[in-house]
Amino acid sequence: PYWTSTEALVSDTIPERLAVIGSSVVALELAQAFARLGSQVTILARSTLFFREDPAIGEAVTAAFRAEGIKVLEHTQASQVAHVDGEFVLTTGQGEVRADKLLVATGRTPNTRSLALEAAGVAVNAQGAIVIDKGMRTSSPNIYAAGDCTDQPQFVYVAAAAGTRAAINMTGGDATL
Template identity: 95%
Template sequence: MTHLKITGMTCDSCAAHVKEALEKVPGVQSALVSYPKGTAQLAIVPGTSPDALTAAVAGLGYKATLADAPLADNRVGLLDKVRGWMAAAEKHSGNEPPVQVAVIGSGGAAMAAALKAVEQGAQVTLIERGTIGGTCVNVGCVPSKIMIRAAHIAHLRRESPFDGGIAATVPTIDRSKLLAQQQARVDELRHAKYEGILDGNPAITVLHGEARFKDDQSLVVRLNEGGEREVTFDRCLVATGASPAVPPIPGLKESPYWTSTEALVSDTIPARLAVIGSSVVALELAQAFARLGSQVTILARSTLFFREDPAIGEAVTAAFRAEGIEVLEHTQASQVAHVNGEFVLTTGHGELRADKLLVATGRAPNTRSLALDAAGVTVNAQGAIVIDQGMRTSNPNIYAAGDC
């Protein structure tokens, strides 16, 4: 039996990928990979190349060494890994205090940077004003793809290429149960990929609150539980993401419109849904609601995907119309009203009425409340932080990554 020590895994899913990669190496008969222990036990045939084993793991972004080979920080499980990082950093720096890194945000970019900083010996303070995990796992990629998958299943039950041999049927949609399943998976992944890792990492301190820059080397955090705390840093990463942008249509802000966030957590499927927007978020949700039973009308200022690829937009438009989705090209709402529980949109082609209105016209960076000018950080006209090729801002000690 051959044993490997593996560093860099953050969950059981990582271990499953490592197992799959190792078992594809010629000469490997079986692999048992443990994320908590950071190990792999391999049954191999004589002559199997150790370099091929470590290369297979490295190809996934992790590091593997033979168990009898020296490992600089003696990492095994996640807690042992962190202790090893800190001990190695202290030894390397001659007992100098570790670099203090502040990370604002807790999404994908923030987590990747925080874990890498700890790996390099830093002490990290991570600040999150809302839900740990950021957009993707909570209100973006994960819940939307679960909803889209459910809608696809509903579509296949209603109509498929095999209806001649498999009788089609109109599905009964229970949105409340679909939503419960969706949110359970969101909660599970948030804990596995974000909360669980942060809770088990003594080198990362998590503050729940809203951060703003006091100067170029310190932050003031208004804690959600009350009070304020000052955080000083040697380096800071701003990874605050973005939020749905709302166009300046008269009457819109006074109405109970949806952004993608509200649409994804709705426990009902509206009979009539109007969608303002023509890019990915607008269109994937429009089709999902249509397949789950809504009569959907899309208002596109130009054509679908005119910024991304007009040719694809033409094909999607044809596909949507074939599914019964109304696509109004070169159409804008000049006025929005919400009267007696109904949306009334005024357009150049007349009035459009709907039970719900989804606005998906892009996203704006979450930078307004950060007081970036106090730290000398430059933003562009849209409020996005300006960075160089190394993600460094106009302040050499402050970086930015992700949607902000």
């Protein structure tokens, strides 16, 4: 009964209370959108917002969200999630969070395990993401990759740009991301 980002985007209802697990860009965009549409939003962030990208921006976004009434619980994980009588109850080290809807936006995992990429000489990292260079080349000659299956940031614009550059390079060009 929880939402992914896709389900949240197509929903025709605005929950009174929304809990968001995750602090990715997608999670934060949806949290702010639902808050501005009237939901009481609580974000559970395992660390701080944008701790990998830019901690200073994360602090500014956290302050802006709190000013908008969005609860940002940093260094917080749900140790248990229950869905009882139409309500989500998330148990955390800081107590319980209750919500009508739960958005799980912890990022996407590349679905590459069944492809036997090692047989083609294509290296993947521990998460299964295809390792590429700046030209979208894999570790195997003449095999390119782009998008969420790679070790690059998971943003639609990065994926689109990477796909374009991969196509250029497949046809003899020399484009980099």
